[in-house]
Amino acid sequence: xSGTAQAKETNEVEQLKQQxxxxxxxxEKVQREQSAQINALTQKLEAFTRxxxxxxxNQKLAAQLEAEMASxxxxxxxxxxxxxxxxxDTLTVARAGSAYMNMSFDAxxxxxxxxxxxxxxxxxxxxxxxxxxxxxxxxxEIALDGAVDPYFKxxxxxxxxxxxxxxxxxxxxxxxxxxxxxxxxLQVKAGQFFAAFGRSNAQHPHQWAFVDAPIIxxxxxxxxxxxxIGAQGSWLLPLPLFTELTLGVxxxxxxxxxxxxxxxxxxxxxxxxxxxxxxxxIGLRGPQDLVWTPRxxxxxxxxxxxxxxxxASAAFGPNDTGADTRTQIYGVDLYWKWKAADAHxxxxxxxxxxxxxxxxxxxxxxxxxxxxxxxxxxRDWGCYSQVLWGFKPRWVAGLxxxxxxxxxxxxxxxxxxxxxxxxxxxxxxxxxxxxxxxRLQYNYDHGALFGNAHSIWLQLEFLLGAHGAHKF
Amino acid sequence: MKTNFSIILAALLLAxxxxxxxxxxxxxxxxxxIAKEIGGDAITLTxxxxxxxxxxxxxxxxxxxxKLNRADVVIEGGAExxxxxxxxxxxxxxxxxxxxxxxxxxxxxxxxxxxxxPATLDRSRGDIHAAGNPHYIIAPSNAKIxxxxxxxxxxxxxxxxxxxxxxxxxxxxxxxxxKITEWQQTLAPFKGASVVAYHDSWPYFARDFGLKIELYxxxxxxxxxxxxxxxxxxxxxxKEKAQVIIVDPYLNRRTAETxxxxxxxxxxxxxxxxxxxxxxxxxxxxxxxYLVNALAxxxxxxx
Numbered sequence: 001x002s003g004t005a006q007a008k009e010t011n012e013v014e015q016l017k018q019q020x021x022x023x024x025x026x027x028e029k030v031q032r033e034q035s036a037q038i039n040a041l042t043q044k045l046e047a048f049t050r051x052x053x054x055x056x057x058n059q060k061l062a063a064q065l066e067a068e069m070a071s072x073x074x075x076x077x078x079x080x081x082x083x084x085x086x087x088x089d090t091l092t093v094a095r096a097g098s099a100y101m102n103m104s105f106d107a108x109x110x111x112x113x114x115x116x117x118x119x120x121x122x123x124x125x126x127x128x129x130x131x132x133x134x135x136x137x138x139x140x141e142i143a144l145d146g147a148v149d150p151y152f153k154x155x156x157x158x159x160x161x162x163x164x165x166x167x168x169x170x171x172x173x174x175x176x177x178x179x180x181x182x183x184x185x186l187q188v189k190a191g192q193f194f195a196a197f198g199r200s201n202a203q204h205p206h207q208w209a210f211v212d213a214p215i216i217x218x219x220x221x222x223x224x225x226x227x228x229i230g231a232q233g234s235w236l237l238p239l240p241l242f243t244e245l246t247l248g249v250x251x252x253x254x255x256x257x258x259x260x261x262x263x264x265x266x267x268x269x270x271x272x273x274x275x276x277x278x279x280x281x282i283g284l285r286g287p288q289d290l291v292w293t294p295r296x297x298x299x300x301x302x303x304x305x306x307x308x309x310x311x312a313s314a315a316f317g318p319n320d321t322g323a324d325t326r327t328q329i330y331g332v333d334l335y336w337k338w339k340a341a342d343a344h345x346x347x348x349x350x351x352x353x354x355x356x357x358x359x360x361x362x363x364x365x366x367x368x369x370x371x372x373x374x375x376x377x378x379r380d381w382g383c384y385s386q387v388l389w390g391f392k393p394r395w396v397a398g399l400x401x402x403x404x405x406x407x408x409x410x411x412x413x414x415x416x417x418x419x420x421x422x423x424x425x426x427x428x429x430x431x432x433x434x435x436x437x438x439r440l441q442y443n444y445d446h447g448a449l450f451g452n453a454h455s456i457w458l459q460l461e462f463l464l465g466a467h468g469a470h471k472f
Numbered sequence: 473m474k475t476n477f478s479i480i481l482a483a484l485l486l487a488x489x490x491x492x493x494x495x496x497x498x499x500x501x502x503x504x505x506i507a508k509e510i511g512g513d514a515i516t517l518t519x520x521x522x523x524x525x526x527x528x529x530x531x532x533x534x535x536x537x538x539k540l541n542r543a544d545v546v547i548e549g550g551a552e553x554x555x556x557x558x559x560x561x562x563x564x565x566x567x568x569x570x571x572x573x574x575x576x577x578x579x580x581x582x583x584x585x586x587x588x589x590p591a592t593l594d595r596s597r598g599d600i601h602a603a604g605n606p607h608y609i610i611a612p613s614n615a616k617i618x619x620x621x622x623x624x625x626x627x628x629x630x631x632x633x634x635x636x637x638x639x640x641x642x643x644x645x646x647x648x649x650x651k652i653t654e655w656q657q658t659l660a661p662f663k664g665a666s667v668v669a670y671h672d673s674w675p676y677f678a679r680d681f682g683l684k685i686e687l688y689x690x691x692x693x694x695x696x697x698x699x700x701x702x703x704x705x706x707x708x709x710x711k712e713k714a715q716v717i718i719v720d721p722y723l724n725r726r727t728a729e730t731x732x733x734x735x736x737x738x739x740x741x742x743x744x745x746x747x748x749x750x751x752x753x754x755x756x757x758x759x760x761x762y763l764v765n766a767l768a769x770x771x772x773x774x775x
């Protein structure tokens with residue numbers, strides 16, 4: 001009996017022990033699992049609180065900054081709340097400072113007449129001059145300018161004008177990019193643009209002080225001014241005195257390169273001629289056929305109220321009257337301005353501008369012309385000088401005197417761009433505002449080809465939109 | 473040899489230190505005066521516009537191009553104040569430090585709550601300013617913002633002197649705060665008084681000192697006075713008992729004198745620029761002192 005009982009007891013003990021082991025193992029397993037879970041949670045929590053405290057610090061900093069900013073602006077009045085937009089509000093298409101570019105439209109109309117029945121034939125040779133007696137509209141320009149990116153500024157001038165039949169002509173007068181961030185005081189521009197030659201060549205008609213272009217400019221550079229596709233580099237010298245060196249290089253082809261590879265105008269038979277010679281259309285044979293335009297300009301202030309700008313320019317290149325004929329043009333320019341120390345809207349002021357040009361054009365021989373023309377060198381010179389007096393706000397009186405002449409050429413009797421010529425032009429301009437002007441000009445003209453002529457022109461200009469600021 | 477070398481090195485260092493002064497160009501004399509307060513001896517300052525000159529119509533003289541070419545910082549009033557001349561100068565200055573958005577190009581209008589922002593851009597209302605009235609610096613509360621803008625820019629461009637600029641800003645702001653209280657006390661008895669201006673360039677000043685500067689000799693901004701408009705102004709002046717006409721140095725004083733004769737008002741020469749009148753050369757605070765005292769005297773009927 002005791003043996004069995006003992007064995008039974010042993011069995012129970014074993015069973016109990018086994019149960020205990022199982023329980024222990026189960027407990028340990030649960031414990032392991034739980035501690036693993038706890039560890040994982042702790043890690044998660046730690047990560048989470050790290051993020052949270054960072055966010056908290058950010059918030060604290062922002063609040064602190066806000067408080068600082070608020071206290072620094074505490075004396076400034078609050079900005080009024082913005083009114084919600086309503087359909088009745090005017091839509092602003094472009095607004096200075098908030099638009100990507102300046103955009104303007106500028107139109108100039110002229111009414112008047114001259115003692116010559118066709119003033120454009122001999123008197124008014126500029127492309128933006130009044131073209132006929134009665135009404136002319138020779139310059140309506142769309143001007144665009146603005147920053148392209150951090151490296152370039154862009155400019156475009158698209159000109160519309162009415163021809164003698166009041167049909168619209170359009171021209172891409174200028175379209176170029178200009179660098180803004182070159183080192184060493186350099187600046188480059190490229191595209192279609194007016195050459196930096198003298199003062200008035202690169203100015204657009206609405207900057208002119210007179211209704212028409214100076215005679216010598218139309219002779220040396222033709223009706224359109226010296227303008228072509230090309231590139232230009234300029235360097236501001238590191239001197240206390242403003243001194244700028246400019247070098248332009250142009251394709252040189254076309255009527256806007258008047259004295260260079262210009263096909264000229266067709267005669268009655270449709271043959272293109274320039275100074276009477278049939279043009280050869282030599283094309284661009286190499287770099288020597290490009291047109292080069294160097295310029296140096298310097299400026300200083302004589303007194304606080306007086307500024308002077310002096311310049312010297314040149315243009316070199318081949319012309320189309322011969323296979324190996326070249327043109328050289330030289331010019332000097334002077335601008336002086338006095339403005340009162342207490343000027344109101346820029347008045348009163350007095351300015352004086354003078355340019356003198358000298359052109360040497362090797363003209364090729366043309367034995368087939370109706371009057372056979374020999375090879376000869378045409379030398380032309382001329383100058384204009386103009387004084388403007390802004391005598392009270394919005395009013396400017398001006399006087400321009402001009403003279404042009406040249407050596408004797410075989411074709412002179414028929415050449416409107418040559419021979420002795422003088423012109424005197426008093427002008428009075430009234431600016432109702434910065435954006436409009438009314439101008440009255442009288443021209444006394446004398447030319448070897450036509451004798452005396454008198455003209456009177458009344459001009460109205462208006463400008464819409466935002467127009468970029470002008471150079472001095 | 474060694475001594476020679478150190479002498480040369482010292483000389484070079486001195487040259488560098490001399491060069492190290494920050495070269496600042498301010499467009500107008502009021503900005504220049506505040507820049508001087510902030511920059512102190514750490515800067516050299518050039519001001520473009522003359523204090524007697526109309527700040528909208530400054531010539532873009534080539535000599536200014538040279539000044540901007542060499543500048544480390546340009547300070548402008550912005551809000552179209554210099555739109556007719558500064559962009560052309562900056563284009564030609566070939567100075568990348570002054571590019572729009574660069575730390576060296578300080579537009580002081582930043583953070584200034586501009587008044588009279590036109591709801592529509594319509595030039596038939598005269599020569600309007602699309603961004604709002606740009607003549608804000610004459611109000612002392614705005615001068616504080618201008619000073620902050622300048623200090624922040626100088627500290628960024630010239631980090632080693634940042635502490636100096638900050639300290640100068642604090643000093644200037646503290647002086648200005650004390651002065652503002654004083655000026656407001658001086659003008660307190662004349663709160664709401666009507667003052668006639670030639671051109672609408674005083675709204676911020678009027679706001680800061682509780683004055684009413686809402687009658688102008690110009691019928692529209694930039695349009696010269698006409699007899700019919702002046703007659704209207706005279707009528708309103710009598711109604712509002714306006715006793716003072718203020719005229720800037722570059723405006724037509726004779727028109728103001730005519731109106732003064734017909735109304736018994738006083739013509740008071742004022743300026744927004746230190747140096748624009750005798751006794752204002754000392755800087756922004758002296759200018760403001762001058763204006764406040766002159767106005768107080770004029771209101772009190774002293775001639």
